[in-house]
Amino acid sequence: MNTTAQLAQIANVQSAFSVLAMLNMYGYLYPEDAKVSDGDTYDYIVIGGGTAGCVVAARLAEANFKTLIIEAGPNPSIDNNLPGLVTYLINSHSTWNFTTLDDGFTEKCHQQAGVYDRGYVLGGSGAVDYMIYSRGNPRDYERFSIASNDPSWNWTNMQKYFKKSEKLYDTRVLKSRYGKYHGTEGNIGVTKENRSVCDEYLEAYKNAGEPVVLDGIGAGILGYSTALYHIAEGVRTETATGYLTPIKDNPNLHITRGSMATKIIFDDNKTAVGVEFVKNGQTITVKARKEVILTAGPFKSPQLLMLSGIGPKDDLEGMNIDVISNLPVGRNLQNSIGPMMCFKTNREANPEPFDAHQLVAPMIIGNTALNKSSHHPDYVTVNFIVDDYSYFLSFCAFTIGLENSVCDRIYSLADNKQMLLTVLLNVIPKSQGVVKLRSTDPFDQPQIFNGYYSNDEDLDAVVEYMKDYVRIEGFSKFQSMGLEFLKATDKCDQFEFGSTEYWRCYALCMVASTIFHCGTCPMGTVVDNQLNVIGVHRLRVVDASVIPNPVSGSIFAPLVAVAERASDLIIKSTH
């Protein structure tokens, strides 16, 4: 087995899945495609049927508003629905395949600067993501409140939206003292990792001084616990299936798929009055009686705003775009990143037979504070227990995008033993990237500069976190499991192993992106506390771009809660 062969296998399987996707086998689950003609009028037009877009459109349709979703992609297919197939979804028929500009260092260990994929499918990135379901902690939402100058975005207030959207299936958690933090009637089914292989690792983390908790999200507590996933009864739950399927015959809900929004149209009073989109080569303009709601995600929403005249004045003028509102659109790109760290154990790797209804590698999530009296994590670890080496090679080379030689080296060092694979994330990165227009063609990818470690403090912080985390090797329980850190790359060998210089080199080379991007149209500077775009009327953004800072360890669940709240705000402010 080697990485080249594994990548070839992925390409073959992906071709088969793209053919299956054309059959639209799950089409019966979703609303039929609407017949939309030039000049048609809706109460609300939602641009992008992704994670947030499906929530908002469903709530508006339920509230009796005639609502149109304009979605570029098709319906989800079998590889979107079955959790075990997630490895095949990057760079696939259901993603946009964005890449970033060269940042000068990531390419040392990676095939290219960065794979920044997003869902190109109804349900959006929630239909291609890794399904980790968590809420972050109170400090993350305090930062929303500060950015928006509105305390109502706080953690306590957001809990009702988490509960409203969640349907937790795990009876152990529900019966525990954490049960009260969870929802049981919501649209997003959630299950907990329960494979017994995790138990030994949880014990070992406990032995290493980390709290082990049954439920890692409800109270925003520190410690280690098995992951929650947005999976229910063996099937991924994203917002298309969770929110649109139950109301698929609602006459207020209209969807046009395969439709690329190219411009938001404003009248002379800077009021958004319609949207132009292209379907099957034909340009169609639709009108909004009440509002246009942009939910195209953290790369495409800023692109569309800029193409429509909302963005940094100098950049727009440089492209001969008339400026309607001069705002720092695209300027605050943020993401949770950190190095991938691999350990082998003395347990023989013993892969289970493939089961498409569950993720291949069980996950444990850790929230760690360096100062043990703190209530907030400094870093989050996403820990995979890996028995299946073909999965490992796919994750390493395809999902994280590391060079084949790096993945082959880890494979050989791991010596067919069970591995602990940790992605360590800095929860408060200070670095920022940028999304800019590449051209005035809406079909062009925007330019994305990832900005990883552009603020030196982030690298210093991550080095401290790695040094802290790698100490687990020295504790008796992990020692008895033979835990051993694997030097995944030889590109740092000029530095003494364990020195600050070594870890700095390792962190840069082995950086892994979570693809939890946010902040490109943040609350406070591009949208106000009600998510209205500043300086214009009747236009909101509701997607990951409005989230001003990363939420520790995930973004899907926080965004669903933000979209639930945004729906309330929109309905209450109905003109």
Ligand SMILES: Cc1cc2nc3c(=O)[nH]c(=O)nc-3n(C[C@H](O)[C@H](O)[C@H](O)COP(=O)(O)OP(=O)(O)OC[C@H]3O[C@@H](n4cnc5c(N)ncnc54)[C@H](O)[C@@H]3O)c2cc1C
């Ligand atoms: C590979 C991957 C793994 C991830 N893993 C996790 C995880 O495990 N846990 C977690 O919490 N988060 C995860 N995330 C992040 C999370 O899923 C996303 O941040 C979140 O779903 C983004 O939602 P959104 O509504 O902002 O955008 P999206 O869900 O991306 O929705 C945007 C929608 O708009 C459509 N669109 C874009 N432009 C146009 C246009 N011009 N016209 C019409 N339609 C358009 C797109 O096709 C898409 O459907 C992951 C993301 C990816 C990509």
